[in-house]
Amino acid sequence: MGKYTTLQTPMGWNSYDYYDTNVTEADVLANAAYMAKHLKPYGWEYVVVDIQWYAYDTASMRDQFQYIPFGRNEMDEFGRLLPCPEKFPSSAGGAGFKPLADKIHALGLKFGIHVMRGIPRLAAHQHLPVLGAEETADMVADPASVAEWNPDMYGIRNTPAGQAYYDSILQLYASWGVDFIKVDDICSTGFHPHRGYGRKHEVEMLHKAIEKTGRDMVLSLSPGPATVEQSWHYSRYANMWRITDDFWDNWDTLLDMFTRCEKWQDHVRPGCWPDCDMLPLGKVGKHFGHERDTLFTKDEQKTMLTLWCIFGSPLMLGAELTLLDHWTLSLLQNEKLLRLENGRFVSRQVLRHKDTCVWAAVDPKTGERYVALFNLSETAGKIAISPAECAAAFPEGWFCPEEGTWEEVWSGNQSDKIGGEVAPHGALLFHRS
């Protein structure tokens, strides 16, 4: 995992859920300004530009393609993609993302970009030179390694010249001031024989390239699902890895996340975060052609945030921040909830039945603890658990089994029991110092 030493779990905003391939510099800056003002005090800090910032004509053939095949991209003479100046005017003249990153940094925030694994296909077909290598792009690119869903790149061979290409783009990103890269088509690759976690060597090459820059950058791997069997490898070479395919605002995938978190519960620790994916809150979908309010009910939104936080997932907002309503904003400003992201808690699923799920988290050093009760069914119902049952999920001595007074985080109510009536698809979150 390199030299990443921050305890805090990454929290921020990502352009994809609202803007698809089409976000512009102005959009990014507007969201960053909102974050600096309303969210930064609560821990939110990353501003991430998602896919195809290098592409022209994005969204012009929406009825046929999300990604236009063999379309026009901005690329330098070494086959390195650059921001499309039509969407990011400040990048013109070779400035790249540096001007934008500078502005983000000036707001006290951090700047991230999305990267497709590999080298542009056209660089290979055009035999472009690779910076720092004698071999040209056609020798670096693997013609059989393509993404199932995106036409832009070829995967990179596990050779010194391949490493040189990755070094060349990471040096560029470091020179721009990038703090976070979300690398795509790498955590779960679609095609056999690369299926599953099939390009491990490219993860290692990215890790090395980041280390060589000397800059702290979060390495985030997409899409999921990651495979638990390789948890040791994700942990060693990356910081975040998606445990699910793209997550959107429907209950079935939210319900499914409970099973995913169950499997990954032993693998969360600072610098090593299984990632439940973006939070589709507020307004989403505009540049997919159908702007809408999140389809999640308020209870489902609280359930989602409760699960992400007690599990310890990174939090990336998939919303147009400037359009957030007051109620949604209040969720994102709940300090007691977000305390779970401070990197000091260990969490476990306590029980899982068809209609009920209970998780607990504890700070082993201080004994501070949380218990979340989830109602997965379609009808309201009472759920209760004893501290002793929670304690049984942890090593002896961690979670104090004694009774006492608890505060329910969403309502602020005090209680001497962990339990209560829970709404359909809803959650209660109890806290005790």
Next chain:
Amino acid sequence: MGKYTTLQTPMGWNSYDYYDTNVTEADVLANAAYMAKHLKPYGWEYVVVDIQWYAYDTASMRDQFQYIPFGRNEMDEFGRLLPCPEKFPSSAGGAGFKPLADKIHALGLKFGIHVMRGIPRLAAHQHLPVLGAEETADMVADPASVAEWNPDMYGIRNTPAGQAYYDSILQLYASWGVDFIKVDDICSTGFHPHRGYGRKHEVEMLHKAIEKTGRDMVLSLSPGPATVEQSWHYSRYANMWRITDDFWDNWDTLLDMFTRCEKWQDHVRPGCWPDCDMLPLGKVGKHFGHERDTLFTKDEQKTMLTLWCIFGSPLMLGAELTLLDHWTLSLLQNEKLLRLENGRFVSRQVLRHKDTCVWAAVDPKTGERYVALFNLSETAGKIAISPAECAAAFPEGWFCPEEGTWEEVWSGNQSDKIGGEVAPHGALLFHRS
């Protein structure tokens, strides 16, 4: 299967096993001349030029690549591949394979070529026009459909413009006088979700394109293994389909072919041939960098030919014909053996044990019949079978169960029993009119 009406199972020669990607016009003509003189009287007639006849620099990076990635290919302005004039001088000036095909035809033989499924990748990246369509190559090519093992092409979308591209190349081939096309990366495609028989629409498009030319062309699909569940589709739209991955001269894959033939035994009929792949006989492997005599023993060679013939597979010689020794040639001139390829026989596996396999074939109209005894073990042993046991594998009345005199095809010996000592990995073949 279109209008293909010949009963005879295809028999011929293919350049691959000896020449790999590197066969030249002179090589083809030398083999054709030999065939015309020594083999044509026995039914051998197809001369097939295998893979990358359009590529320059073939075999120049043998230590790294069989197929040079992003290499130079000869292509016309409509993205149609043409013979590389350095290897096929008579093709220069836009003549294509017509001059060569004419010479082959003049010898009384038929001419075939290998074709990779799809459209050249560079045609897509260059947005070339497609003959007969308004859409350009970038709209015809599917960027996610690549071969696992060859870097030249993209698969074609199931659209009218896609059909137009296939029509355009088949019209070209028909104008050259092509009688046989071996289409590759189509019978079994490597990548999920196209894995297995994953590009059925391209087979149908090829079938339609052939029908539109009005010319009889054998449509042969590679590589294998084909999937039995789709036998109805292969039968309807193609003439030959490989039931195995590339077959070479080692016993394990020959032994494995018995299992493949067992599964496909109900699916052989004129115009619809499950294909056991080329016969690696005589000299092979030269342009792979290691010319050698076939690694099969003489007994194994007879076993191979016996199985291919009694099963009813097409026969394609993978040998340099001009270097055939007398003994090997004699195998290929065995009229009683090759009679099994006349399209009148129905064959069945009679029994299969670990060390023994027996097949029988019968012409239901005349009662003429064959029985093959195979010794799959490492030691010589006696094998015998009664006509009644063979008869039980066929519908009642087809295979006459009465005793009588049989001729063993390889030795010419007469016998009143079907049986005898069989060499390790060897075969006996009994015939009775």
Next chain:
Amino acid sequence: MGKYTTLQTPMGWNSYDYYDTNVTEADVLANAAYMAKHLKPYGWEYVVVDIQWYAYDTASMRDQFQYIPFGRNEMDEFGRLLPCPEKFPSSAGGAGFKPLADKIHALGLKFGIHVMRGIPRLAAHQHLPVLGAEETADMVADPASVAEWNPDMYGIRNTPAGQAYYDSILQLYASWGVDFIKVDDICSTGFHPHRGYGRKHEVEMLHKAIEKTGRDMVLSLSPGPATVEQSWHYSRYANMWRITDDFWDNWDTLLDMFTRCEKWQDHVRPGCWPDCDMLPLGKVGKHFGHERDTLFTKDEQKTMLTLWCIFGSPLMLGAELTLLDHWTLSLLQNEKLLRLENGRFVSRQVLRHKDTCVWAAVDPKTGERYVALFNLSETAGKIAISPAECAAAFPEGWFCPEEGTWEEVWSGNQSDKIGGEVAPHGALLFHRS
């Protein structure tokens, strides 16, 4: 397939869909009497007693089990199951099914029974003798071969003593006058490593045991799905094999049957019938605890019958015959429809789109032909096809492509085109001599 020589595809009645495990002698006789009177003239002739005729207390623990584990079964001293005399009074005193079979035969009908593959588990645990063998049942039974869904039997080892056990039960069935056995847990076995068609040797043993009896008995294998790759084996050793898991009255499984028939279309011929399973018509489900009318609409019922007949599946009624209404009975008395079951037709799927499917059948000797148009969508729509398109699915010369007058079988209407408005989930069937 043994010596089975009847051309006619099997048609009859089976007790399962209405009676589950609980059918009695009186029920069977009532259905047989109805069949003899109303259906026999149209080709219906088999009366089949389905599962657990040997078991006591059937249906007494319905809320927990369909098959009571470790329950009481009627068994002789050689471990052979006998009819439970509480359900089949005439079987008492060792008479077995002979008295019942005699009555069925006296009605001009044929008698069939269901058989679980294997030997009763208790026979093995009790070390009972096996008739005709020195080894006892504990040596014949394979303790790792159990059904996934039924607790009664162990599979049988591939040994002479195992064959002796199968011989002993088939001799018993032959002595009773059984004409049809439906063997279960054998066409698709549930457990790896026996998964799929995992007990081929038991099929071969059953085939041999039937041959030894000298009696014509249809060998029907359940449940499905059968695997196309083993079609040669089913064809050689059995007469019918299920291509689907249990089929019930819901549209999704009926829709799915089109895909199954597509895959099996090349494998139908007299004595070798891929089997689409029972027809859930009229009243069904009573002894499952919820008697009901079939959930299929009238159009879906016609679609089902049209598909089963043009494909060439056996027809087994899953209905209480004595409760059939007039409309349903009329379907089963449609002579022109049922003519497709006479064993003289070859059929092919002509085309398959998302919403439409067309099949054609032809008698290659007489040229008589049928075309079925299926509307798989939720809305009515016009479907039409030319004779030439149908002809392309057959070998040249079989299906006459000329225009002419056709009769629509369900309505009796004449037309010079094959086509018309088809109801949602409905079918039209055209016929021309």
Next chain:
Amino acid sequence: MGKYTTLQTPMGWNSYDYYDTNVTEADVLANAAYMAKHLKPYGWEYVVVDIQWYAYDTASMRDQFQYIPFGRNEMDEFGRLLPCPEKFPSSAGGAGFKPLADKIHALGLKFGIHVMRGIPRLAAHQHLPVLGAEETADMVADPASVAEWNPDMYGIRNTPAGQAYYDSILQLYASWGVDFIKVDDICSTGFHPHRGYGRKHEVEMLHKAIEKTGRDMVLSLSPGPATVEQSWHYSRYANMWRITDDFWDNWDTLLDMFTRCEKWQDHVRPGCWPDCDMLPLGKVGKHFGHERDTLFTKDEQKTMLTLWCIFGSPLMLGAELTLLDHWTLSLLQNEKLLRLENGRFVSRQVLRHKDTCVWAAVDPKTGERYVALFNLSETAGKIAISPAECAAAFPEGWFCPEEGTWEEVWSGNQSDKIGGEVAPHGALLFHRS
């Protein structure tokens, strides 16, 4: 994992590799006496009686069966298996394993037994009562849950009566003084749909039953391979779980263990041990019918022990201890090696190439550390690694990257580098306090 609190990784002896199903009380006592005298001072303490201690006639049909189907077992009136008194005379009269356990304890050792998951099949067929439940064995047993390889038991349903059965046997074992149970057919079950870790509820029931006894018992699950995705479940409910199918003395499976350890490296901690299975050392195989010396070379034996120890696997000797030679014994008395089993070390694979593998372990509290160099190839070769490379595999600050003096554990040599010539299939193990 219950209340298991010992840091020390379990080390002991198991009867299987030498005695198969046929070990006797005298054999067990002889091995225990040897252990107490020669091995106990080095940490070896468990004496485990493996499979079918309840069965009569074991090994009497060796040529056909390892486990005689439907054979005779010793069982009480509640369907609980008891030691066969012919093999364990002190168990007669209902004493069970108590007398033997007492003798083992008197030697300062701990006593373990093997248990097949489930309830005896015959108990179900005989409808025996279950202690503490109203339901009888036929309602507790699941007739579809059988082992792929052993005929004795049915799995147990997830019901209160099922829990009562498990409670009843664990109470019995606790009353005997059992310290360790190795439950079989539960860590990886063979049959779909129970395939993989398919009987989780039986693990939870066993865990509960052990907790109810109030006695510390190690819960060890077999056979492997366990599935990494369920590591959280194994960790919570069991103490040891096999990561491999039965391990024997051949190099290929030893080589394969490196891949297994790689995958499980993040999941080793006190009370939660992924288990590499028994050590086939010294004499093995006698009651399998072929007594022999281990087929491992001396170098391979050292490699095996080095890997097991640096990974942190439990160590169970599969040898006849009384026949150990001096050299083998010396391996088992290597204090510096066995120190790795003290529960204080965290270990990681540092690198893995085709021919080389390096692991490192560190005690994060003291900084004491080990590095193992493995030569996986067929030829001797030099391997070296720097402390800095090892340190990169751990969180910052754990493994000190500075240079210094190391001791090679097998030879006792001192060196200032981690490296040296390593024999084919051999290992070096470096230590530094």
